Amino acid sequence: MLEARDLSLIYCNERNDEFYAIHDVNFFANRGEMIGIVGPSGSGKSSLLYILSGLKKPTVGTVYYQEHALEVMSYNELAEIRRKEYGFIFQRHFLINYLTVLDNVLSVVNRNDKFWRNTAINLLETLGIADFANQKPYKMSVGERQKVAIARALVSQPKIIFADEPTASLDHSNARMVMDIFASLKGEITILVATHDDSILDQADRVIHMWDGRIAKSSIPVSAIENIKQSNPIMHRS
Numbered sequence: 275m276l277e278a279r280d281l282s283l284i285y286c287n288e289r290n291d292e293f294y295a296i297h298d299v300n301f302f303a304n305r306g307e308m309i310g311i312v313g314p315s316g317s318g319k320s321s322l323l324y325i326l327s328g329l330k331k332p333t334v335g336t337v338y339y340q341e342h343a344l345e346v347m348s349y350n351e352l353a354e355i356r357r358k359e360y361g362f363i364f365q366r367h368f369l370i371n372y373l374t375v376l377d378n379v380l381s382v383v384n385r386n387d388k389f390w391r392n393t394a395i396n397l398l399e400t401l402g403i404a405d406f407a408n409q410k411p412y413k414m415s416v417g418e419r420q421k422v423a424i425a426r427a428l429v430s431q432p433k434i435i436f437a438d439e440p441t442a443s444l445d446h447s448n449a450r451m452v453m454d455i456f457a458s459l460k461g462e463i464t465i466l467v468a469t470h471d472d473s474i475l476d477q478a479d480r481v482i483h484m485w486d487g488r489i490a491k492s493s494i495p496v497s498a499i500e501n502i503k504q505s506n507p508i509m510h511r512s
């Protein structure tokens with residue numbers, strides 16, 4: 275569904291030396307997979323998400339969405355894919371402070387359509403913030419605003435969610451709730467979660483570990499191995 279070949283992203287520092295934010299990365303995500311991207315600060319997690327979603331162009335390499343190279347798409351084609359098929363949760367939430375919470379969530383769909391309004395209200399209820407629907411986001415806590423951003427990413431029923439530190443401002447139980455929501459969506463929706471906290475990724479199908487812009491290793495969480503064993507009697511016996 276999403277594939278990247280030979281990606282590098284090169285910046286220049288103030289002395290004009292080149293350095294690699296992303297270095298020779300190859301990546302694929304199948305439909306419905308939940309993939310964690312972990313690594314320390316500065317290891318390239320956000321850069322990788324931005325490149326995979328077409329928000330940033332790599333210096334080298336190509337990203338393919340459903341086998342179409344993003345680099346040959348027109349600005350409008352790419353914008354259309356981002357609007358209809360991708361959901362984004364950024365580290366900065368980019369909420370619109372003069373709109374209500376409900377209208378922020380509806381800002382990515384047709385806000386006058388009853389179906390989307392009901393979908394948005396259901397999401398706010400699931401996330402425990404329905405009482406804030408008619409409030410402005412600046413009156414809410416950071417964690418509550420993060421949940422609004424999560425509802426906005428999910429409301430259009432995207433095919434892929436790109437989530438950059440989606441639980442960063444949440445306490446443990448709210449982080450768990452958000453990861454449970456993601457886990458309930460995987461299978462249908464592809465979910466990429468960048469985080470420095472790998473403890474939230476126990477329900478991921480795969481975790482890739484970034485280090486200095488490279489994928490240092492890829493691993494499968496223990497719970498995902500258990501699921502594979504249960505669905506595969508030969509593995510289960512061993």
Ligand SMILES: Nc1ncnc2c1ncn2[C@@H]1O[C@H](COP(=O)(O)OP(=O)(O)OP(=O)(O)O)[C@@H](O)[C@H]1O
Pocket residue numbers: 285286294295313314315316317318319320321322470
């Ligand atoms: N616009 C930019 N100009 C120059 N360097 C940048 C730019 N954006 C990112 N970098 C550098 O690229 C490297 C990777 O950054 P990136 O934000 O992708 O890492 P990260 O793992 O997401 O970090 P964090 O967890 O702190 O968000 C870092 O060294 C960062 O300073």
